[in-house]
Amino acid sequence: MSRIDVRKTYKLYINGQFPRSESGRSYVVNDAKGRLMANAAQASRKDARDAVVAARAAFGGWSGRTAYNRAQVVYRIAEVLEGRREQFEAELRASEGVSAAKARTYVDAAVDRLVWYAGWADKITQVTGNANPVAGPYFNLSTPEPSGVIAVVAPRGALLGLISVVAPAIITGNTVVVIASEQNPLTAITLGEVMATSDLPGGVVNVLTGSVAEIAPWLASHMDVNGLDLTGVTDADQARELEVAAADNLKRVRRPAPDTDWLLEPALDRMTRFMETKTVWHPIGV
Amino acid sequence: MRSDSSLRRFLHGLPGVDQVGCEARAAGLGTRSIKTTSKAYAIDLAIRMVDLTTLEGADTHGKVRALASKAMRPDPADPSCPATAAVCVYPDMVGTAKQTLGDSGVHVAAVATAFPSGRASMDIKLADTRDAVEAGADEIDMVIDRGAFLSGRYLDVYEEIVQVKEACARADGSSAHLKVIFETGELQTYDNVRRVSWLAMMAGGHFIKTSTGKVQPAATLPVTLIMLEAVRDFREQTGQMVGVKPAGGIKTTKDAIKYLVMVNEIAGPDWLDPDWFRFGASTLLNDLLMQRTKMTTGRYSGPDYFTLD
């Protein structure tokens, strides 16, 4: 007799824990061939609200850590992901219908992307900050700082796409609420399991699964969210509406880029978009 | 003539404290490794320095009697275990504590002056103090008016300490010892801790104490470091020794030993004595007892083997 396997319940990832949606809802996620993969939690606006509270609470501690420490934590995520690569390759093959080779390529790239961003933690300041030779007896130094809580609509690439939008936001010290790809949400939750076991403090990354159309407006209009990354939004009208909502507290907005080739090496703008430059003046004299 | 401004000039003329350097120094001393014979010595010394404390609204006479018994015989199974320095209670429990402790040598300390907030009129604070002294308190732990200190009314703080000290006098001419609690968690900066230490010492406090235990953070190593530097420098200038009492948050033997190392290397060995250094603590005692047992038996003990009082 063949063994009956134990299936995993996919829930949300909020504040370092895996709760079901407070709404008690779920939705069916099919694989690339249209067969049932699992039920995913369907997050509500209250889940989004809780996720923002968690992200805000985590911001002080995470942004206050040394850059070296943040680098090591993100590198640790890469290490743990590498160790679970078979699971991710299998999930990608099932959910996105890609070949074994392609799945391997995506996992490779995802691990390498994390390593690449890990190295930026203590270098982005050195590359984008500088001393300013003002015309007067003043010390003047500009340094970038994280913006705060960033809401992200992830693109379809369930693993590489997600990492490519989340890693640049958190490496600089932001905390994130990310809406996973609506069609391929399961890998995002599995990635949450990786993050939960990688010394990443709870609340730094919060993953919601469900309807972008339902959740995103609440995040876009949320007055305690500082940035909005619309990378995964495919509908131009929806994107415009979200950007309008974001204007109420002047969120820093990154416009949609659903067709990005995530295998290419990124530029720095995914980090700099959600950073503030702070300039310090101090007189010089005996 | 003392005034707010003359006190301000003096206190603000004390050398500043660099936060990073101060914390690094405290952390550095915290890496000392105290082993074998010196650990045994430190554990017994720490037990002798404990002001075994209960300061709850729910305190009862029964609870205080049990605490006092524990203070006299912390480890009933081992007569070689020393007694603690004192028990620390609210004024209305002084009589009970005194009765239980008798002439054991364990002191009774009472928190007075509208502990922990200190928000009462001067008359009430003085009456609170006299009440505790009359009931037999050997030591009075007063709180300063942090509001007055933070708003620069240094003279008020000074005068209050002077008056409470007067209220510590007994009919026979002797006097209860006065510990002055700063609530350093509310004063925030190390500069403030240094200034308030000097203010309290100049006003005649016998001991300077970090915290009530009701506000976080309570005692920390860097705050205690600043206070130990203050008593060291005060003796250098005046010849008078003042004691130091960190209180609140010291829970483990490892923590207590870090404090003792700091006493040893900052203030100096003269302060390694219950007359000059105390721990305001409750749960610390059982951890000290567990470690003490480990030293003698060579195996780790568990909480089931020590009394909970």
Place this chain on the structure above:
Amino acid sequence: MSTFDYAPAPESRAVVDIKPSYGLFINGEFVDGSGTSFKTINPATEEVLAEVAEASDADVDEAVKAARRAYTRVWSKMSGAERAKYLYRIARIIQERGRELAVLESIDNGKPIKESRDVDIPVVAAHFFYYAGWADKLEHSGYGSTPLGVAGQIIPWNFPLLMLAWKIAPALACGNTVVLKPAETTPLTALLFAEICQQADLPPGVVNIVTGAGETGRAIVSHPDVDKVAFTGSTEVGKAIARSVAGTDKKVTLELGGKAANIVFDDAPLDQAIEGIVNGIFFNQGHVCCAGSRLLVQESVADEVMERLKRRMATLRVGDPLDKNTDVGAINSAEQLAKIRELSQIGEDEGAERWSAPCDLPSNGYWFAPTVFTGVTQAHRIAREEIFGPVLSVLTFRTPSEAVEKANNTPFGLSAGVWTDKGSRILSMANRLRAGVVWANTFNKFDPTSPFGGYKESGYGREGGRHGLEGYLKTNEMGADS
């Protein structure tokens, strides 16, 4: 026991396994070498630790050839992202084997375990981690991304593994391969590092470790197929290297001696300043090129500072480097001890007043009690020459300008310290001090992200930070100048 004497708290030696003899690490393997050998000893006990091969000219040539092969065939062709992964691996293995490295460093060097454990080794790991991150980001560095080729690197004995990290991490990140010579009195952690390279599966020849003394060093510097020379050590040898590479295409960075002024103003946070003075000169037995060996105190607080300093010095615990409570360890070698003694004697002969902390020194090994000279003037040799030991010279000043003049009145310019509560004065002093590193209200702080290096005869080039990449990249590709 009636006083709080700390019982001995020795770190276990069981974690290290020192072999009776060591060869050279060339092309990924340990080889015998064709030269003679020398002994490395534990300076705290004078116990012989191991016999170590002395690399001959032929051995150095083998090492350079291996490095060249690895450069041409493997390392220069590898993507930055892949090089990064090797460096991250090395960083992780150093963290994993941290205690072993710390104990070995303390045994071979004489430094207190609390320093090797809490400073040297963690900073080594951090350095590799930091430069690993640069390997795939060089195009953002401002210095291009073209490596130089084979780097010849010669390091001193004061921070053996840390200096190795400062040399090897940026070199490899930029795509160079290396031949590195550790100091003859402290080769053991470099040889353990070679083993770590093996554990990390680093391609053979990318890192080559050749042990030896001055002759081996000369062979590296003068080897025609070396593209880059990086040296940390004495100013005298630094000048010889500068002469030796004249007329070649070799790129050079030199990190040399110092005679740093540590300037204490009357409004300084005094207790922290005392710690800074102590850390400045007694950290690592004063074997620190950037040590704060000249204390400049404002006259109005000079007496108080001296009193507090002596009281603090009396609490320094001198002795067994492996005891976790030791603050000051052994002098690294008999030769160095003789030099410290000689200069201290000259200090006395020239009329400065000598005070040493009261402490019992062990009978075996090389020891020197923490010492301070007062009444020193700029004319005294102990105010001008680098002693490289736990000896502090104290001078006084009256005004900020006088402090700056005295601080700068030296051929060196590696570091300086300023202690004052006034921010604008810190910045003003920093502007006027001719030194590569200025510490304000702190001293002897090191971080992989922070460039380090000297002005004037303290050398040129910077190690650490983004600037540390410059010494390992071809920065003149576009221009016609060499």
